Amino acid sequence: MNTVDWQTRFDTWMTQHFNHGDIAHDISHFRRVWKTAQTLMHGEQADELVVLTACYFHDIVSLAKNHPERHLSSVLAAEKTATVLAQDFPTYPVSKIAAVRHAIEAHSYSSGIAPQTLEAKIVQDADRLESLGAIGLARVFAVAGSLGTALFDADDPFAEERELDDRAFALDHFRCKLLKLPASMQTAKGRELANQNADFIVQFMAKLGAELRGDFQRLDEDILTRFASQVH
Incomplete structure (x- = not known):
């Protein structure tokens, strides 16, 4: 299954299951971050499926800006993503889940987790560009x-x-x-x-x-x- 097929599946899943009240972190945000990530990946040897997955699921848990545990959002999102991939996408490559989790954990400004992989760096940059x-x-x-x-x-x-x-x-x-x-x-x-x-x-x-x-x-x-x- 290629990246376009996976994006279609993720888009369908989000439409059916994701209903977040934060208008800054809705499905349109996920699509834009992925589009930006594709620009950042040009000429780089990044794993497209890891980047795509992290772009679509990085804010599946996003606590409000004024929530006292806001800094934990990305870690909670990474945990939930791993669960969703295992339960609802059984053909998703298990070997990529750890990389997806790290990219999601490291994307957040408030978490203070430094990105260690190229994929995590691209996802973090793509998400932050959305803020500008x-x-x-x-x-x-x-x-x-x-x-x-x-x-x-x-x-x-x-x-x-x-x-x-x-x-x-x-x-x-x-x-x-x-x-x-x-x-x-x-x-x-x-x-x-x-x-x-x-x-x-x-x-x-x-x-x-x-x-x-x-x-x-x-x-x-x-x-x-x-x-x-x-x-x-």
């Missing part, structure tokens, strides 16, 4: 809305005189996590794409900063200078 660019922006504010988080601190939106707090303000999440992602990328192509998309995040911040001053025609050059240097 236009989709990343949409996800940040969608999740903020679901959690009742303020968009930004109206008195100090860019945290010039306070500590960053992305549990209270969605905009703070850009600096708490998103702008740090390019430095964490594991593959050369992943770093290239992450830097490009992080630049887009900074452009958005600069546009927001200008609009908050009543200027809808330009970007805030100070914000561009301050935060672009954090990316590169």
Whole structure:
């Protein structure tokens, strides 16, 4: 059975069995992460089936951002994936399950588990790229809305005189996590794409900063200078 056939089977299983309330980690997310992973795999000697499986199942358990055990999500997802593969996909190669589990465990930012294989590095990069660019922006504010988080601190939106707090303000999440992602990328192509998309995040911040001053025609050059240097 080739990779396309396995993807079809995983897609069907997810449609029938997966119903997660988190709009940032739905089946569309799994499909996008796999598509990105295919770009990152180009020219690499990676095991496509391991990468595909991890992309589709990496968030099968995804605890809410404000859950006290959020950092355990990827380990729980890896355990559940192994069970699902054994029970519902009996022809899945048993020899690949350990590699799939590691790729899933290591994908999470909050878990702190370092990827040890090429497949795990590709899955981690593909998932983190989803957090940057236009989709990343949409996800940040969608999740903020679901959690009742303020968009930004109206008195100090860019945290010039306070500590960053992305549990209270969605905009703070850009600096708490998103702008740090390019430095964490594991593959050369992943770093290239992450830097490009992080630049887009900074452009958005600069546009927001200008609009908050009543200027809808330009970007805030100070914000561009301050935060672009954090990316590169």
